[in-house]
Amino acid sequence: MxxxxxxxxxxxxxxxxxxxxxxxxxxxxxxxxxxxxxxxRRSVRDFSDRPVSKQIIDNLIMTASTAPSGAHKQPWTFCAVSNPTLKTEIRKAAEIEEKETYEHRMGERWKKDLEPLGTDMHKPFLEIAPWLIIAFKKAYTFGENGEKHNNYYVNESIGIACGMLISAIHNAGLVTLTHTPSPMNFLTKLLNRPSNERAFLLLPVGYPKNPAYVPDIKRKQLDEVAVFYE
Structure with a gap:
């Protein structure tokens, strides 16, 4: 039957x-x-300015939105920016925070750990990459009468969605890197987001520059990241 x-x-x-x-x-x-x-998959900082169609970006965001979330609240908004003027404003604001971080917020050990990756306070990829996708987490939503309704496991939910987004970007033959200037309040202001949204992660998206170079790093082996109880 x-x-x-x-x-x-x-x-x-x-x-x-x-x-x-x-x-x-x-x-x-x-x-x-x-x-x-x-x-x-690698985090790439050398981007080409080759255009990426909006249809691809649409598909990437919809893929990210298939992620599981607490009580299926889907507590995220993905803002996709291709406007050159706005990308320039985002870069300027991000580099102000990055300069403060590198010069005053980071300890010497943190800076030493970053040396093999070749990062610094300058973020030209924020203008060169054809798209920036900024993931915002929704701490709460508004009801019909304007009352607040808390969302659940917000950080976990959007973290999973962003992981799926990164995989989808790789699957499309594109590259990205996880950029987290701290604090990221400037993104809320520049993108005119509502009070219930907080910037979580910024992902420049595009094709790699030819040639592009990435740090020669190694990933941990299974016995370093897993413990089995059989």
Whole structure:
């Protein structure tokens, strides 16, 4: 007998879910291939100014929005900026904060840890990359009468969404890097975001410059990042 396509649970509709199942060998093969492919992803700072269509950006954001979230509140807004004037304003404001961070907020150990990555207070990629995607987290939402309704597990939810966004960018043959100037209040002001939104992460998105160079870094091995209880 065929199962129904939906059932009611506590008065709410639940639809039938069908997973795509593989044999163990197929799953092993696919998991290896996915790791090897994702392991090629790198944070890139050398961007080309080659245009990226808005349709691609639309698809990337919609992919990020498939992420799970606390009580399915989807507590995020992704602001996509391609306007050159606005990108210049964002760069200027970001570099003011970065200068303060590098000169006064960072300890010597932090600066030493960053040396192999070659970062500094100058962020030209904020103007060169054709798109900037700024992820805002929604601490709460407003009801019909303007009352506040808290969202749940906001940082966890938007963190997962941003991870999926980064993977989607890599999947589209594009590059990005995670930029977190601190504080990021200037983004709320420049983008005229409402009071319930807080800037969480800035991702420049585009094609890599030819040639582009990245630090020669190594990722931790399995025994350094996992503990098994069998």
């Amino acid at each position: 065929k199962s129904p396509d939906h059932i009611m649970i506590k008065g709410y509709k639940h639809v039938s879910f069908e997973a795509e199942l593989f044999s163990e060998q197929e799953s092993i093969k696919k998991s290896i291939a996915f790791h090897d492919w994702l392991d090629k």
